[in-house]
Amino acid sequence: MKFPIFPPQGSEFSKEVDYLYFALLAFSLLMIIVVGGPMIVFLFKYRRGKPANRRWPHLPANTIEITWIGIPVILMMGLFGWAADLYFKQQRVPSGAMEINAIGKQWMWKIQHPEGNREINELHVPAGRIIKMTLASQDVIHSFFLPAFRIKKDVIPGYYTTEWFQPTRLGTYHLFCAEYCGTQHSGMVGRVVVMNPADYQAWLAAGHPQSTLVDEGAKRFRELGCSGCHMGSSVVRAPPLEGLFGKPVPLQTGQVVTADEGYIRDSIIFPNSQIVAGYQPVMPTFQGHVTEEELLELIAYIKSLGSNPSPPPDATTESQP
């Protein structure tokens, strides 16, 4: 029987988390010794019947209390700061990330690579790259947990969550769903396969993807009639989408929001909840007409639209909504 104690360190970040963990262990050991040591000595030395000096000395009680409160507080603040700093680093996605989507549903993980490859319960990634996971749920709350990379993020229906990692070690690692999601929760597991970049390219090609995520998105955009209002000339005034992604959007209420993935998703599902300043609330909702995967494809397409308006494929045969 194997007797593993630590999960593999799949990334540099894993090592940093492990260092912090060791520091916490050291602090704990220190506290146990500081409390347990004297306690054991006292239990021994002052047990009933054993002669000893039991006269109560004059002790500066308040000073003692302040000291044994103060010193642990200072040490704990150090641990807090270290952990917070590492957490902050972990929450901010560095630039230059390769974006992969994962959709959780009872009880499997559907992975979408930008090149169009799809996987179920497996995630192939190239070593050395920063991988940004965009996570969506089709039903209940799940959680995307990669112990080897020390990362985990809940996957919540209704919005997108993200996490990132930079694998450095080749190998195969666990993927677990870490938020109880129903009957087959423990079956919602998979593997992350970290390959060297050349092998990864080969793997991508061998998958014979039909079309990239962006192209799929363009197709959906056409099929659902989005281009009718949002592209080229049209009767209905709709906010232009070219160069939209990442930019600030002024709303009718005076608020200004950033057009991120969540904003685009909300605009498709709840078009009347955030109306752009100067426009009428005439966009119909697509809730029920579009799956989470399709939403992510649409978002990939919209992200790809630069500032120069370019018509989607087959602009002449677009349909009106």
Added chain:
Amino acid sequence: MSTMTVESFRPVAQRKPKTYLTEGGRTLSSWLLTTDHKRIGILYLYSIIVYFFIAAVAAALIRLELLTPQGDMVTSETYNKLFTLHGVLMVWFFLIPSIPAVLGNFVIPMMIGARDVAFPKLNLLSWYLFNAGGLLALYSIIVGGVDTGWTFYTPYSSSFSNWHVVTMAAGIFVAGFGTILTGLNFIITIHRMRAPGLRWHRMPLFLWSLYSTSVIMVLATPVLAMTLALMALERIWGLGLFDPKLGGDPVLFQHLFWFYSHPAVYIMILPGMGVVSELITCFARKQIFGYHYVAYSSVAIAILGFLVWGHHMFVTSQSVYAGFAFSFLSFMVAVPSGVKVFNWTMTLFRGSISFQTPMLYALGFIGLFVVGGLTGLFLASLAVDVHLSDTYFIVAHFHYIMVGGMVTAFMGGLHYWWPKISGRLYPERLGQIAALITYIGFNLTFFPQFVMGYLGMPRRYHAYPGEFQIYHILSSAGASILAVGYVLPLLYFLWSLKYGKRAPANPWNATGLEWQTTSPPPKHNFEETPVVTGEPYQYSPEAEEEMVHG
């Protein structure tokens, strides 16, 4: 020459002293309609034992299943129902009532020199509400069971799982009102009914702990009631706040739920800490070191406990800045607990220490609570919590506190006050053996879970990858030993009721008003209202040693 003949010559008045067990009637209805706080405490004791054993059987089945990596003993659905049942019954129907409703009910009025609690009829109502809720919960289990986990996260609970979640929520809702009324009763009792001379700063620390616990009970439980009601309404009518299809946020449920459930864990541990203060002082024959610090640390825990709920939600994409605040406050809430531990240790210094069963439990509490509390710091650390969240590390952490802490303290208190409650002594040697068995069994059950957790073993998993098996085997082995440690006291307490030596009024030579009356006490506790003139814990280790030696 039989004793019978001698007895029959004794005048009636001397035959058996009137105690609360006999005074007031011996019929079933005299118990079921009692307003005597002591009888109500015993009613609660019987109830929680029943719920405890049902939940323990569920745990046994879970640990049996987990011996092998495959889910081969029960179906996944049954497994999920088992851990839900275990959590719900243990949290709301065993841990929360345990010390407050059993020992608190029994001891508080006597400790303050009162005849009863402020509202005895409300006290009885609390017990009925508690069991009405329990029956609803058991009903939910019998008609098919709930599989959401004791945390009922939406949208799984509100839109996807079966409708039994509604009756289960109703059960907890009703029982919650029992808790609220008990808390209310204790607050007013401690405020208004202390004997003359018993100022706040002369109160035994058990009262400070229970007072703080009661404040939490009263303020936090209503939020749970509302949250579960909202979830149930959404389940029934699909018209709720947590449905993403309506623009609702499922995470809002988590905020509301943990706003209660974090303080709830302090409801569960503070009374245990109060018991430990009583035991350490009595069995070390020492005044507590740092009385004011220990007293106010209970208040600090109650207040800070309301400010840390977000630490259950670090991976839900809560704002990073909220995460910082919750992490910082979670570190801070460890401080008052640390204060207690340091002060208990210092109380042992130059004491006169004996190792009867209650003391073994008190010392065990300190050891296990320290481990549980320190592992809490791991979880308060943001970056590490991301990795550890929803793994067995969490399971180990809270079992160290709840079982290693609270249940241990409950056992310690039960053994300490048993002579007062029953008028009998439990067999001391067996008591010490049982305490040691639980300690060994407990550590073997839960320590491997820390290691498993860091390795990545997720919780609530029916089947798991083979590399974790060794830890699960150790854990299950420990559980079987732990079970022995809990069954033994049940057996010998029952035995003692008939065959145990009769207890004197103060078998431990303890200070405290409850020991100034007979074991068991009369119905109205005291013949006359006592007057308090000094500090609590007026023990003298030197005097104790003199008694031993000469």
Added chain:
Amino acid sequence: MAEARTALAEQFEDMPQQLEASRQGMWTFLATEVLFFGGMFMGYIIYRHIYPEAFGAASKHTIVLYGTINTAILLTSSLTMALAVHAAQESRQRALFRWLLVTVFLGLCFLGVKGLEYHEDLDEHLWPGAHFRADLPPQSQIFWFLYWSMTGLHAIHVTVGVVVLSMMARMAARGLFSTHYHTPIEISGLYWHFVDIVWIYLYPLLYLINRYS
């Protein structure tokens, strides 16, 4: 006074202790009620912040006439309750009885108006779910869910209050209260005032957002 002696419960030393304990008990209970309603108020605050327009649109469909009438009724009933407590403090038996009856009557009026209002709300398809009116955005259903549950819970509390005050009125009719002993009247009064205050928060939050913009 035989009445006063029998009114002292056996766990208490004297009447002042009993009175203080009862008062404190009711205040503590009201604190739990604040937190009980608090969960829903929290939900309201959060969703109103996220969906101000949907909430505004939803609120326009509340019947402000009924809401305002009910506010007037409840405020008046708090006055009559206070007058009842005052009468009890001065041992004015008939006045106590009458003021209690008026308060009960006003409470019943409140419930009646609420009943009419609920009826109309249902006619207007304002019950969240499949048949919710289509001209409102989906997030308005969150507002309306909060409306039904908050006013519903409040109405349950009013009903309990009406029942309790009726019982108080009956006891008052039998001359059980006096300057010496009127604790139940006082603490019922506290409860009734609390129920009124909750309504004072509900009224603007539910009826008055965006009404005149």
